[in-house]
Amino acid sequence: MTPQERTLLRQLRDGDGPAANFGLLGSTRMKKIVLVAAAAGLLSLTACGSNTPAENAADAQADNLEMMADNMEDMADNATTEASEAALENQADNLHEAADNVEDAGVANAM
Structure with a gap:
């Protein structure tokens, strides 16, 4: 060195x-x-993860409705008649739309 x-x-x-x-x-x-x-x-x-309580509640309710709709679709797949399958699929579609409406309402209320 x-x-x-x-x-x-x-x-x-x-x-x-x-x-x-x-x-x-x-x-x-x-x-x-x-x-x-x-x-x-x-x-x-x-800043990205700051949901209001109203948004969180709406998301939870929408998730529950989506799960119920998925269960209805599974029941429709296992239905024994065409009529019951169609009825269960209609109920599942209605639940999916209700979930969308709840989620949209929660976002609108949070603004």
Whole structure:
């Protein structure tokens, strides 16, 4: 190791001299940039997930109606007659539309 390299290493270790100031300046600047970027990312994520209680309730009710409609469709698949299959499919379609209406109403009420 040359005497110049030893001097630079000693300055970095002890925190004095031009080599130490250059190293600290770069790392501090990078830390600030990373901190600002992380904060901006977190703020954008929190803005996306902020549903109102009315929207949450409407989503839950719509999900329940969709599950009921799926069950009706399964029952229609297992129906023994054409008439009962058609009736169950109509009920499933009505439940799907009701779920859409509930969800739309929840979004409209939240605005």
